[in-house]
Structures are given as C-alpha cells and as structure tokens.
Amino acid sequence: MMQLLRHAPVAALLLACLTPLPAMAAAQCHVAPESQQALPALVGRTTYPHAVQQAHDVSLRVVVDAQGNPVEASVDGSTSADATRRSAMRWKYRCDDDKGGIAEWVLHQPAQHCKMNLTVKGFNPPRYPPEAFKAGTEGEVLIGLYPQGDGLVARHIIIAQSSGSTVLDEAAVTAARRWSFDCDAGMEDAEPGQEVPVNFRLN
Template sequence: MSILPRGHLVALLSAALLPASAMAAATCEVIPDSMTEFPASVGKPEYRKELLPAHDVRLTVTVGADGRATEVAVESSEDPEPARRSALLWRYQCQGKQGGVAEWVLHHPAQQCQLNITSKNYNPPRYPPKTFRAGVQGQVLLGLQPQGDRQLARKVYIAKSSGSEALDQAALEAGRKWSFDCSGPVDGTEPAQDVPITFALN
C-alpha cells in the first residue's frame, strides 16, 4: 500500500471538506452547431419599432452534466430575456463530465430586418381541428431568422414550446410563410426574432 506524503494528504482532505460552490467549476464552451440550429435572438418584433443597433451581450451559463444550461445570467444594454432564452436552447461541452460554467461575450450585429406584418396577417396559424375539439390551448414562442434575397424566414424553430406538438407544428407551418422587410440581402449573421403565437378557444 502506497502512502501519500503529508502535504498531499492534507490537500486532499481539505478539498474533500470544501463545499461544492467553493471548488473551481470546470470551463465549458457552447457547441457552435447548436447556435446554428437556434440562432441568437434579439426579441419579439413590434410593428414600426426601430431596429436594434449592434450591441454585446455578456453571458454566464451554468451547465449541467448533460451539457444543458441550468442557469443563465445576462448583462446587456438591451432586453436580456431573448439572450437568456437562446442560451437555454444551446448545448455545451465541458471539461470532465460534471458540468461547469461557460462565460463569453456574444456580439449582435445591427438588425436589418423587420417582420412584415401583412405577410403574418395573411398567413395566420391554423388551429389544428383535433386539438381544438380536444380543448387544448397554449402559447408557442416561434424563433425566426431571415435569410436570402426573398427575406423569408429560412430558419424557423420553436424557441419555447406550448407543450402540444400539434400547436407547435401549426406555428412552424405559419412561420415558414412569413417574410421580412430588410435593407438588403442578409446572411446567417442577422439576429433572430421571437414571435409569440397564442392558441385560445375564445
């Protein structure tokens, strides 16, 4: 049986007695593919609202052992909620298998596109008949990122589920038909926007 030197033994015992919060958390990084799947959002669109200028968002994300965010702290000159929702959707890779903390500054370029309200009004979400008859209600938060010359929402995703797969799917189908008014062709750097869609029986 090997015997540890006294100094090493004391260090090990001290570490064992420390609370988990006092130990250094493992460093984590966001997985780029997950950010591509769920583009960083700048918020809910409002008709005739001024487009947001370029700005930075400082994120501190606590990551669980499964690589998912469990807590998100945001520092931003703009509404922090869209960044927090986005960070909760992303996946992370940490040193070791116990989770950790990811810290970085996310840069949002100046917003160039605004949702075309007419296209939204002409293509409203359709309440699925079976879901309606079953009395299922809910709200979907739909994420939209415009891309390309036609400025359609090339990237459409569920930023927050209603809890009903049928309602989520109905929202996705509608969102794919909506268009944006942009100052010119845009690429994948254009910030995404969140659009709330409510399915109610009354």
C-alpha cells in the same frame, strides 16, 4: 495543564471539522461554436415588430452539466434577455473536465436588418387546429425565425418555446413557413433570429 494537553488533538480535530472548506472553483466551459452558429441568438418580443435591435454586447453565464448541456443561464445587458437566455439553453458546451462547470463570456449581438412583413403575415394567419378547438386547448407558441435577405420565407424555423401542445406548435410552424421579411442591404449571415409569438385563444 496536562489535561488540556491531553485533549488538544481532539479539540484541533473538532476545530478542523467545523471550519468551512474553501469552495472549489467550477471547471471552465465554452460554448460549442458550431452549435451557436447553427442557431444564433434570437431577438425577443421587446423589439418585435416595430423596432430593430442595435448592435450591443451581452454578458452570459451558463451552468453546464457533465454532458455539456446547459442547466441554467443568466443574462445581463440584453435588450431581450428572455430570448437570449432561451438561445443559450439550446446550445451545446464543452468543459475542461467531464464534470461540467460554468461558461461565462461576452456575446456580441449584431444589429438587425430585417423586419417581419406584417402584410404577408396578416394574409397567412395560423389556423386553429379543429381537434384543439374542440378540446378547448389554448396556448402561446414562440416561433424562432431566421431571416434571409431575399425576402422569402425564413431560412430556418424553430419552436423557441412550446405551448405545451404539439398540435398548436405544429399549426404555428405551418403558418410561419408562409411568412416573409423585409431586409435592407446591410444584412449579413449573422442576422439575428426573431421570436414571434403565436397565440391560440378561444375568445
């Protein structure tokens, strides 16, 4: 009995070391409103170009680093989840401490009121850069276009996903600057941007 008592503190210490500690909750983070307003969530290729997105809510969960940059994002409920995820990865975030954390919220995706004018787009196709053609460089660029209601060129153009070639990316943006939209009267400032794929293929 005395021997058991003598070793009891050691046994208790071993038991404490083997018992898993409770997981610490990650700090709460929030998307920076000015970041989100500057680049509203894009609508992906699932709705381009024939259908328009109806208004709906999307659940977002974003892991944020100590500098307020997104590390990874998951999306639930979006009709174009990949485009929404890429949008969330472009925004900046603020956390309750300086160690990063998790941002979870419900994002309202407004309805679309603009469609790409395919006639204008067809008359202004991207031109294959000669240097890329000679080098055999291929790729797909996802261009993000933010429409405006006057039917003119997009108010804002971004590279939503690079082809991996700066030359191809620039050629896609140059073409996109000549494209336009057809918008109905219900368009608002919150009109979603649209991801448009631009493919450069040698065959």
